[in-house]
Amino acid sequence: MPDATESLTANMDMLRFATAGSVDDGKSTLIGRLLLDSKSIFEDQLEAVEATSASKGYDYTDLALLTDGLRSEREQGITIDVAYRYFATPARKFIIADTPGHVQYTRNMVTGASTADLGLVLVDARHGLTEQSRRHAVILSLLRVPHLVLAVNKMDLVDFSQEVYDKIHAEFRAFATKLNIPDLEVIPISALSGDNVVNRSERMDWYSGPTLMHHLEHVHVASDRDLVDVRFPVQYVVRPKSEEHHDYRGYGGMVAGGVLKPGDEVVVLPSGMTSKIAGIDLFDKEIAEAFPPMSVTIRLEDDVDVSRGDMIARPSNAPKPSQDIDAMICWMTNEPLRPRQKLAIKHTTRSARALVKDIQYRLDVNSLHRDQETKEIGLNEIGRVQLRTTVPLLCDPYSKNRTTGSFILIDEATGITVGAGMINSAS
């Protein structure tokens, strides 16, 4: 039961999803529809959108105006950057990463997908799968977004035809077998008229699956985390040095994997020193266990040397410190990534420098072809690289843990984030 002082949403769980799709597939309209039909749009927002639609001479309310928040986006009528939006239903709270469909903004799609539990790819029923929809599915699969929904939109423009839906469905299933998509749902909708978005469509009685909202509300995400392999990157050493807490020494961080309990034997990496968990603190309370994604403070029984960038794991199950990393990289800046390049790298709470030892191949995300001829990775391209780091990273394969398996690359001169990395293996 929710506490008397809390709303009905306070104790619910949360689903983060990223939207993808080509420019005119109706993504903004769909988001507008989800917000409108879940009563998450306020009157003043709707009035502003109605007024702008009217001043632009539209004979309908352009729900896309709700989401295109920047002046330049409204001018061009396109989404440039990721926007985050929020709504709640009686079942769940939702965070939408509304990502742009344009090819040149793929990096923003990667940004939105990196934290998503579910990816929502829109296709226009009239056009079927495009290069762009395949590309988005590949990126969502590379980023290990565990659930994927293909929303076949604009069904109203194909007479709500089951045949059209079946054809797209079959084509996508065939394509998806080459990818890592553990859970796929294909839903025929019309974002403009609201069919199968929140309310079941009477015009598609041949479809027996869930509505989009029902699926978003019920898809099971709790088991997507790793609760087995203990990973605790040390973020901040808490040393009050006050009268009251003179000897307190705690290690603040966010649990990246596994379940930690007082009394557990642990190893601190990279030093390899072992100790036991003396206590786990969540603010002024001691707690019995910590699991992802809790932010807690851990105290150890022994006075071992632990600092930011170190990792606490179990002695029998710890990542091997490594300076040689094999990873997939999504490149995010104009100047291409080339061999021998030196970059700053941030992995969990550890910062170092990395040297690009080799570029193995560039992945064509449309055909999945591995191009081994070209030795560079350009803007919005994805490739496989070998890196050598100045200090050992305490990493896992990205397929095992999205937190300890990911890193970012930073251009040391400009300070800009230029690459997103997903670790295949470390040696």
Add this chain to the structure above:
Amino acid sequence: MTQTHADYQLSQLDQLEAESIHIFREVAAEFEKPVLMFSGGKDSIVMLRLAEKAFYPAKIPFPVLQIDTGLDFPEVLETRDHWVNRLGVKLVVASIDDAIANGVVVDDGKTSRNRMQTGTLLHAIEENGFTAAFGGGRRDEEKARAKERVYSHRDEFGQWDPKMQRPELWSLYNGRLHAGEHMRIFPISNWTELDIWDYIGREGIEIPPIYFSHQRRVFERDGMLMSETPLNPLRAGEVVEERTVRFRTCGDITLTGCVESTASTIPEIIAEVSIAKLTERGATRGDDRFSEAAMEDRKKEGYF
């Protein structure tokens, strides 16, 4: 333990708290001189509470900065002082009156004090050498805010360039800066107005009394109910009357409207917010009504 986790599932409010604490610790570990922008309003009080949790039992390892508009609600200043004393944090006050006197900003008689906050803030950041400034902005507040990263890079003029934002991946934040630049940090980006109220209720957090229903002498201006105060002279045709009201946001007293409400407890406020038909800014903030891109424009100049 406050609750059991048979299924290792965190409620959304616990997830939000964990994420915010992570951001506070990350900034404290990586930035040379952070500061927390603190207005005494509900969002910045929640921020202070989260910071307290992030470093407990140690003290919050950075000061708080308040921009004194000279037009703040006295109740809000009292709550500010209460929190600062309780947590033993250092309070830095940057006053618009001082900024005008020192020629940092110009009072042309037309610019609102709210707008003059930007220049005062940027000057305070520069003068104190702050490299990161935590702000209580939430993405659900406004559509330009919905576009903002958790780490929002500001150039040496304090400007935000929405087209040049750094990609923000996983929970890996990039805090690299050049000399003179700073970062705005938004640890409660993913919280909604309702989440804030839930958290205030759950944690028993003390907030300024003007958020609760009370009798106030008000007048109507631009469709909003404004407080009677010598700081905000009446215009022709405006009539003062006593109404039962509360505030949804706390800003400049001359620009912040109140709403008619009988909600005098947190559960009553939560019930009211759950069914509100207007956004808090649309309902009560005169400063966001100038143009469709008012917030975006102010943010580009360096507003928070």
